[in-house]
Amino acid sequence: MEPDGYLIPMGNIEIRHLYKSYPNRRHQPRSSDEAGIGYGDQIPVLDDINLSVSDGEMVCLLGPSGCGKSTLLRITAGFDGPTDGSVEINGRLVDGPQADHIFVFQHSGLLPWLTVRENVELGIRHLKDPRARRARVQEQIEMVELEGFEDHYPRQLSGGMQRRAELARALAVNPDTLFMDEPFSGLDFLTHMKMREEVVNMHEFIRKTTILVTHDIDDALIMGDRIVILSGRPAKVEMDRTLGFDRPRDFERQPALNQLRSEIYLMLGVPYAV
Amino acid sequence: MTFSQIQAPNSYRRRLLFPLLGFAGLVLVWDLSARFSGWDHQVFPGPLRVMAVLGELMAGGVLLQHAVASLYRVTAGFYLAIFFGIPLGILLGRLQSANLFINPLIQFLRPISPLAWIPLSMLWFGIGDKPAIFLIFLSSFFPIVVSTTIAVNAINPIYFQVAANFNFNRGEILRKIIFPAIVPDIVTALRLSVTIAWLVVVAAEMIAVQSGLGYLILDSRNALRMDYVMGGMIVIGLIGLSLDTIMRILGHLGAASWNRMDT
Ligand SMILES: Nc1ncnc2c1ncn2[C@@H]1O[C@H](COP(=O)(O)OP(=O)(O)OP(=O)(O)O)[C@@H](O)[C@H]1O
Ligand SMILES: [Mg+2]
Numbered sequence: 140m141e142p143d144g145y146l147i148p149m150g151n152i153e154i155r156h157l158y159k160s161y162p163n164r165r166h167q168p169r170s171s172d173e174a175g176i177g178y179g180d181q182i183p184v185l186d187d188i189n190l191s192v193s194d195g196e197m198v199c200l201l202g203p204s205g206c207g208k209s210t211l212l213r214i215t216a217g218f219d220g221p222t223d224g225s226v227e228i229n230g231r232l233v234d235g236p237q238a239d240h241i242f243v244f245q246h247s248g249l250l251p252w253l254t255v256r257e258n259v260e261l262g263i264r265h266l267k268d269p270r271a272r273r274a275r276v277q278e279q280i281e282m283v284e285l286e287g288f289e290d291h292y293p294r295q296l297s298g299g300m301q302r303r304a305e306l307a308r309a310l311a312v313n314p315d316t317l318f319m320d321e322p323f324s325g326l327d328f329l330t331h332m333k334m335r336e337e338v339v340n341m342h343e344f345i346r347k348t349t350i351l352v353t354h355d356i357d358d359a360l361i362m363g364d365r366i367v368i369l370s371g372r373p374a375k376v377e378m379d380r381t382l383g384f385d386r387p388r389d390f391e392r393q394p395a396l397n398q399l400r401s402e403i404y405l406m407l408g409v410p411y412a413v
Numbered sequence: 414m415t416f417s418q419i420q421a422p423n424s425y426r427r428r429l430l431f432p433l434l435g436f437a438g439l440v441l442v443w444d445l446s447a448r449f450s451g452w453d454h455q456v457f458p459g460p461l462r463v464m465a466v467l468g469e470l471m472a473g474g475v476l477l478q479h480a481v482a483s484l485y486r487v488t489a490g491f492y493l494a495i496f497f498g499i500p501l502g503i504l505l506g507r508l509q510s511a512n513l514f515i516n517p518l519i520q521f522l523r524p525i526s527p528l529a530w531i532p533l534s535m536l537w538f539g540i541g542d543k544p545a546i547f548l549i550f551l552s553s554f555f556p557i558v559v560s561t562t563i564a565v566n567a568i569n570p571i572y573f574q575v576a577a578n579f580n581f582n583r584g585e586i587l588r589k590i591i592f593p594a595i596v597p598d599i600v601t602a603l604r605l606s607v608t609i610a611w612l613v614v615v616a617a618e619m620i621a622v623q624s625g626l627g628y629l630i631l632d633s634r635n636a637l638r639m640d641y642v643m644g645g646m647i648v649i650g651l652i653g654l655s656l657d658t659i660m661r662i663l664g665h666l667g668a669a670s671w672n673r674m675d676t
Contacts, residue, residue: 218574236577248575252593252671261579292671312579 150229150315150348152192152215157224159185159210160373181222184210186373188224192365195346199359202369202377203407208352209245209320211374215350216242216318228316238262241309245320245352247301249293255280255304256289262312279307283337299330303337310341316348323358335362339386356403360396361388368403378406458640463647466640475629480648482624486542487614490549491607498554499599502561503591512562519558527552527613535621545617545625552613553606560602564595593668600669604660611653626652 160181184207192198202208213219215226217236226233228240236242241262249258259276266272280289283303293301302322309317322338323331339362342349353359359366360382368378380399390397440460447459454462470476505512527548534544572594576586618627626649633641663669 216578218577236574236580238578238580240578242574242578244571244574246571248571250572250575250590250593252596252668253589261575264579294671 151194152190152316152348152350153225153227154188154190154192154211154215155225155227157185157188157211157214157226158183158222159207159214159219160222183373185214185221186375188369188374188376190367190376190379192348192350195348197342197349197351197362197364199363199366200350200352200369201354201356201359201366201403201407202374203371204354206369206372207374208369211369212242212318212320212350212352216240218242238312239314240316240318241312241314243302243305243309243317243319243322245324247293247305249301249305249308251293254290254292255285255296255307258293258304259308259311261308262314275311279311280304282310282341283307297330299326299334302326302334306338306341310345310347314347316350319349319351321352321354323353323355338362343386356400356407357390360390360400360403366403368406378403455637456639458643462640463643466638467644467647470641470644476644476648479624479626479629479645480652482622482628483614483618483626484652486545486617486625487549487607487610489542490546490614491553491610493546493550494553494557494606494610495603498557499561502558503565503587503595505558505562506565507591516562519555523555523559528616531617531620540621540623542622544621545614548613548617549610553610556606556609557599557602560598561595564598564602565591567598568594593671597664597669597672600660600664604657604664607656607660608653611649611656615649 160183163180163182188211190198200208200211210219214221215228215233217226217233217240220234228237233240242248249255250261253261256276259279260272263272263275266275277289280286283306285300285303285307288296288300288304293304296304306322319338323334326334335358338351342362351358351362363382365381366378367376369375370377382396382399384393384396388396390400444460447454447457450457458466467476501515505515530548530551531544534547538544538547568591572590573586576590581589614625615627615630618625619631622628626645630642630645633639633645
C-alpha cells in the first residue's frame with residue numbers, strides 16, 4: 140500500500156503534439172482540396188492533438204466520420220504508433236497494448252469460440268486461486284446483468300448483450316483506463332438508451348478514466364465529464380469543454396445544456412438540433 | 414448452412430429415407446441393365462451375384478484383411494500430412510516472408526497428381542506400405558497446408574488485438590486464438606482431403622503392394638473375376654462414405670462449429 144500522501148494518480152493520460160498520417164492509396168485525388176496529393180504521399184489524419192485527461196474522468200470524443208477518432212483512440216491504447224508526438228499514461232510512455240488499458244472494440248471483440256464466462260475470465264486468467272477468479276467473473280457478469288448466460292457463446296447473445304459481456308470482460312481486469320470505440324453502434328434505440336445509462340452508472344461507481352468515441356452528440360452531452368470535438372481531416376481539437384452539469388442530465392430541465400447542444404450541432408454543420 | 418438444416422422437423426426421417434431410396438434405385442438400374450445388356454455375367458455381373466461374392470469374401474476374412482491394409486495406409490499417410498501440414502500452414506499464414514518464400518513452391522507442387530509420384534516413390538521406398546503411405550501423404554499434405562494458410566489469414570485481426578490487449582504470450586495466441594479460430598476450416602479441409610487420400614490409396618495399391626482393396630481389384634481383374642472387382646468397388650465406396658460421415662460428425666462437434674448459427 141502506498142502511504143496516503145504519495146498516492147500516485149491512476150489513469151491520467153497525456154497526449155502531446157500527436158501527429159498521424161497514412162500513405163495515400165488512391166491514384167486520383169478524391170476532391171479538389173486533395174489536389175496536390177498523389178499515390179504514396181502521406182495523408183495527414185491527426186494534426187497536433189494535445190489532450191490531458193485526468194484520473195477518473197470520462198471524456199467523450201466527437202467528430203465527423205472519418206476524421207480520425209478511432210485512429211486517435213488506437214494510438215492512445217497502443218495498438219498503433221504515432222507519426223510524431225507522444226502518449227503517456229500514468230507518466231509511462233505508451234509503446235504497445237497493456238492489460239491495464241482495455242480497449243472495447245467498435246465491432247464485437249469477444250472471442251466467438253469462448254463462452255461468456257471464458258471471455259470474461261481472459262483478463263484475470265493469471266489469478267492463482269480458481270475460487271477468487273470465479274467470484275470475480277461472477278461479480279462482473281452480475282454487474283452487467285448477464286446472470287444465466289455464463290455458458291452461452293457470443294453468437295447466442297443479442298447485440299446489446301454482447302456489448303455488455305465485452306464491458307464485463309474489460310472491467311474484470313480492473314484496468315486503470317478504458318477505451319471505448321462507439322460502444323453503442325448497431326444497437327436499437329432502447330438498448331442504446333439503457334446501455335448508455337449503464338455505462339454512466341458504472342462510471343459513477345468505479346470512476347475509471349474513460350475515453351469514449353461516439354458520433355452521437357446527445358450521448359456525449361449526457362455521459363461526458365468532458366467533451367472533445369475533433370475537426371474534419373486532418374483532425375485538430377476544435378472544442379474541449381468540461382461539462383459541469385448535474386446528473387441525471389436532461390435537455391428539458393437544463394437549458395444551458397440544451398444551449399450547448401445547439402451550439403455543437405451548428406459547429407458540426409447542422410444548423411439546428413433535430 | 415444447408416437447406417436441410419432449416420427444414421421442418423420430419424427432415425431427420427427424410428435424411429435417412431431419401432438416401433436409402435437413392436441406393437435402392439441404383440441397385441435396380443444395375444440389375445436391369447445387367448439382365449438386358451446382353452453381356453455375359455462374367456463381363457457384367459448383376460447385384461445378386463456380387464452380393465454373393467461379397468459374402469464369400471467376407472466369410473473368408475480376405476475382405477477385412479484388404480480393407481484394414483488400405484485403411485492403415487490412409488491413416489498413416491493422413492496423420493503424417495496433418496502432423497507436418499498444419500504447423501507449416503500456420504507458419505505460412507502468420508509470417509508474411511515465409512509465405513512469399515514457400516507459397517509459390519507449394520502452388521507449383523500441388524497440381525502434380527500424386528500418381529505422377531508413383532515411379533519415384535517406388536524407387537525411393539521400394540515395395541510395400543511405405544510408397545503407398547508416401548503417396549497418401551503427398552495427396553493430403555498440400556491441400557492441408559493451403560487450407561490452413563488461408564484459414565489463418567482469414568482470422569479477424571481484432572482477435573489478435575484482443576490478445577495483445579490481454580498480454581497473451583505466443584503459446585496463448587496459438588492455443589486460444591489461432592487453433593480455435595481455424596478448427597472449423599481445418600475440419601472441412603480434412604474432410605475433402607481424406608476423400609482424395611482414399612482415391613489415391615486404391616490407385617497406389619494397384620502398383621506398389623500385394624495387399625489392400627486396390628490390389629484386390631487388380632488381382633481379380635487378372636483372374637477375370639469381374640464380380641470380385643465390383644465387390645471391391647462397392648466396399649471402397651462404402652468405406653469412403655463412412656470416412657466422409659465421420660468427418661462430417663467431427664465438424665458438428667462444438668469446437669468445430671462455433672461459426673455456425675444453428676447450434
Ligand atoms: N490503416 C490505415 N491505412 C490507411 N488509412 C487509414 C488507416 N486507418 C485509418 N485510415 C484513414 O484515416 C482516417 C481516419 O480514420 P478513423 O477510422 O480514425 O476515422 P473515425 O473518425 O473513427 O471514423 P468513423 O466515425 O467513421 O469511425 C480515414 O480517412 C481513414 O481512411
Ligand atoms: Mg471509428
